[in-house]
Amino acid sequence: MSKFVLKLYITGHTPQSERAISNLRRICEAELNAQFEMQVIDVLEHPQLAENDRIIATPTLIKSLPPPLRRIIGDLSDSERVLLGLDLTPLS
Amino acid sequence: MPSNNPSMISKLATGIPGFDSIAKGGLPEGRTTLLAGSAGSAKTVFAVQFLAEGVRQFGQHGVFVTFEEAPADIRRNMASLGWDIAAWEAEGRWAFVDASPLPGETEVIAGAYDLGALLARIEAAVNRVGARRLAMDSLGSLFSYFENHALIRSELFRISTALKLMNITAIMTAERTQEYGDISRYGVEEFVVDNVMILRNVLDGEKRRRTLELLKFRGTNHQKGEYPLTVLPGQGIVVIPLSAIELKQRSSNTRIASGSHELDTMCGGGFFRDSIILVSGATGCGKTLISTEFAASGASGDERCLFLAFEESRDQLTRNATGWGKDFEDLESRGLLKVIAAYPETMGLEDHLIAIKMAIDEFQPNRVAVDSLSALERVSTVKGYREFVIGLTSFIKHREIAGLFTATTPRLIGGESITEAHISTITDSIILLRYVEMFGEITRGITVLKMRGSAHDKEIREFSIDASGMHIGQAFRNVTGILSGHPRHVEPHEIKRLDTLFTDHDEG
Known part of the structure; x- marks a missing residue:
């Protein structure tokens, strides 16, 4: 399995942001066998990064590797759709 | 009511020719105004010009939030109207917030979200250039992008409230499907803004007619009705203020x-x-x-x-x-x-x-x-x-x-x-x-x-x-009926008789 490079954009450390971070961590650890790099970016601190990636809604997860590039919007509470977005089919 | 009443909303002169006179001074300052119009009604031109005139005439900087056209397209299209947006960007007088759709990218919605990132980017851009004006064009794309329309409306309300706190005068544009019908497609006006203007581009007797109507400016005065306008190369929108023209010219006896x-x-x-x-x-x-x-x-x-x-x-x-x-x-x-x-x-x-x-x-x-x-x-x-x-x-x-x-x-x-x-x-x-x-x-x-x-x-x-x-x-x-087009010769003695008709006769 190739390595996943993930960027999670959040706006401030709100309960919604925290939920997205913990959901992402849980899914990655369960599905990706530690084969991932995860970066959390707060738009309030780095508006220019959000500008470059044209982030409108948060939380937004960007999978830059492996291709194709994907965006997943929301707090990632819907695990099935997250896996779909990451081009992974759930185990079992 | 006197105009210096502090409780009254002040106006920001837009600098768009003719507009400020029908709007009795300009747009309500520190408020968001919805500009609704059908396709081809020059909404984007109006939104860009609102910022451009601010930069050119008043030294007021602007932020343009685009949901539809890419900034490169806007720079190129507006160059024909004489506005060098790229130069203003380089001088720190203009900033784009690019929220235009990314080509060829699919998105998945997986859980709850909000538009906090958009607001954060807008605030960052406003602070960066010290903006007093802002335009968002156009909201329709935002609604077609995100399924949860109720959420988008409430987020737009949050954005307009934040703009008010920053004392930004803003225009949001929205689509209309018909020239005469619902104000805008997604009911933005009911939730988001106090002020509504409508641009029309009506085909009437084989002639195109562009008009602008100020539908409501809450708490302030403005002219009612539709005003014709035109878009001129090298100049942009020119509104023609008809009934706003005051009859105050002096009357001369010379x-x-x-x-x-x-x-x-x-x-x-x-x-x-x-x-x-x-x-x-x-x-x-x-x-x-x-x-x-x-x-x-x-x-x-x-x-x-x-x-x-x-x-x-x-x-x-x-x-x-x-x-x-x-x-x-x-x-x-x-x-x-x-x-x-x-x-x-x-x-x-x-x-x-x-x-x-x-x-x-x-x-x-x-x-x-x-x-x-x-x-x-x-x-x-x-x-x-x-x-x-x-x-x-x-x-x-x-x-x-x-x-x-x-x-x-x-x-x-x-x-x-x-x-x-x-x-x-x-x-x-x-x-x-x-x-x-x-x-x-x-x-x-x-x-x-x-x-x-x-x-x-x-x-x-x-x-x-x-x-x-x-x-x-x-x-x-001896002629009568010239003006009506039926001149008739009248016998002289008849005229004499008519002349005497209304003179007083001696009684007896």
Whole structure:
């Protein structure tokens, strides 16, 4: 399995942001066998990064590797759709 | 209510030509205004121009949030209107927040979200350039992008509230599906904004007509109704404020020569300095002659005249004038006359109006002759024509210029034209030229129907045209029904009888 490079954009450390971070961590650890790099970016601190990636809604997860590039919007509470977005089919 | 009341919302002058006068000062300051319009109604131009005029005229910086077109497209499209957005970006006077769709990327929604990132980016851009103005174009794309419309509406409300706290004056644009119907497609107006404007681009009698309506400006005053507008290259949107024009011009008692001594006498001593004179008559009965004499007669007193010809070419006019003993070429070379000849079809009526205004501003004439005003009827709708005539007459009166307009009546004998119906109440003087058929012969008749603020000759006089111009002669005697087009010879003894009809008789 190739390595996943993930960027999670959040706006401030709100309960919604925290939920997205913990959901992402849980899914990655369960599905990706530690084969991932995860970066959390707060738009309030780095508006220019959000500008470059044209982030409108948060939380937004960007999978830059492996291709194709994907965006997943929301707090990632819907695990099935997250896996779909990451081009992974759930185990079992 | 006095305008210095602190509880009243102040206005921010947009700098968009004509807009601030119909909006009674501009957009409500520190508020968000919705600009709704159908496809092709120039919403984006208006939104960009709102920022551009701020940068150019007032040193107010702007942030443009684009949901639809990419910033590169906007920079390129607006360059034709004379706005160098890239230069302003480099100078830190303009910032884009690019929220345009990414091509070829699919998105998955997996859980709850909000537009916090958009707001954070807007706030960062506002702070970076020190913006006072902001435009968001257009909200429809946002709604088609995200399924949860209730959430988008509440997020837009959050954004407009944040803008209010930052004292930003903003425009949000939104689509309309019909020109007359729901204000906007996603019901934004009910939730998000206090102020609503509508841009329209209506096809009316095969003619496109752009208008702007200020639907509501909560807590402030504005003009009601639709105002025509046009988009000019190198200039952008120009709103034509019609009823907003105030009737405050002074009325002068100075008389000016009409170019014909007999006509001056009929008018009680000439036309008034700042009056509008309408000359109405059928084709070929002397309207162009009166215009020519009017244009040339100012020259003796060093008055400049702008001659706008919509029926004849320059060469034709000059030749006609020579035939009547007036040397147009000489007058033009001395800077006392400027002839502009154009076919009405060359542009829309709004554009004609603006071109005329620009010509007046440039040449600074004392007199303006338009021959004929009614030729412009055919390039517009009735409503558009009415607005044009009102716009032109009020502009001329405002400058205290004497304006002589001609109108062609559709029928040879008698009759009245649309032009007369539209402007007869605005004009100060009306002169009628009529063909009169008597005993198998056609002669011409002239009468002064109206002369505001002055006594005038009430008779219908016969006139003739020769190489030295117009010659007004005697009044028609023993004839009745000329104006209605049915002249009738009346026996002299009958007139005598009528004359005595209302004189008192001795009783007995």
